[in-house]
Amino acid sequence: MAPREYGQYCGITRALELVGERWALLIVRDLLVGPRRYGELAAGLPRIPTNVLAARLKELQEAGILRRAPRSRVIVYELTPYGHELEPVVLALGAWGFKALDDPRDEQIVTPDSITMSLRTAFRPQVAAELPSTVYGARLGPDELLIRVAGPTLDVARESGPADLAFATGPGIHRLISGELAPDRAIATGVVEVLRGRGDLLDRFASTFHLAA
Template sequence: MASRSYGQYCGVTTAVELIGERWALLIIRDLLVGPRRYTDLKQGLPKIPTNILSTRLKELQEGGVVRRVPLLHCGLVYELTPYGRELEPIVLALGRWGFQEMGDPQPEDVVTADSLTMALRTAFQTDAAATLPPADYELHVADVALRVQVDASGLRIAQLQPAGRPIDPRLGTQASTSGEPDLVFAAGPGIRRLISGELTPAAAIDQEVLAIVSGDGTLLERFARTFHIPIDPGVVLVA
């Protein structure tokens, strides 16, 4: 467990002592996508010092949140324990809460495959997906490419390499990458404005927030209904 103690007997206090140290929740966020090698975690969190990553992983293991296990042909990987996986709805709720104040990205901000995967899971509207026809998207944001498949049964996401090849499925890929997607489109961080409803799909294209690469562009309307986090009008976004 983390060495910091707040000296209070409270469930919230215990939770903060377990996962409240800097970088801990981002490690958990990435492990919610799937098991990760140490090098995968370091690559997905490029600004984390290696000694801090090692320390956080040790603390999370001691707290019963993370465990280290062998994975065939992948070596030793870190994964969430069943106790750790109980954090998923909490992390998704935090993502929706934080989305309200994201504002525009700073020049040094990056988007990673795991952060984008979790962003889509955060924004996913199960009720909308249940009432809409299935759709198969390929989304490109900077160097990140995701295959995103939606139907009445839920959401499946596969992370693709820059060349379009799927990442090892044992490290978290779920969607099928066979066949052609219905829609391929590219976007920058401004895709947040589509997900929030600030921009319609047509306006997002007109303002070059995103661009259709191939496929049926009308499916953007379906994407915007399926992945949506409405912004509270009482919240002022930070510029």
């Protein structure tokens, strides 16, 4: 199916024609974290039909937003410089949508890439600059993220390693980031499970990553 055309000569209209189809911006979101193989994209978007994923990748490639690139004998998809220009748009859209988040439903999940972009959206570099450097380890189901905060710099990697605070969480982490749930209540209610390290560092995490709902 050809991408939708709105019949209007406008920059917003053209942007929606390029990335407004269902799933397109979520593909861009995940590629903003880093290059991905086809299977990795499919795993990160578990409800996307395979034919739709293939169609969106083709459309985004034809629009110059992403490209196929060989990496270690496999083909990955990566954003072009034009595609990377969407990052502030995606972060702003995430912050805007965050205000409308309700409590997570049982069938809703967070993925490593989605939580990485949520953390980028919620990161407060001016606050982090006043706090000691801290490494957080977040377990999301079978996946792990290492979240390094050094002054006003944030680095999130899909890996495990030594951390000042390691915790397990799920979609409810957004209630902590919004300030709806205080860190001690997040632990008491099981939204966050401290695995190792100092539980009081969750207060620092909540100060560093905060989006008012």
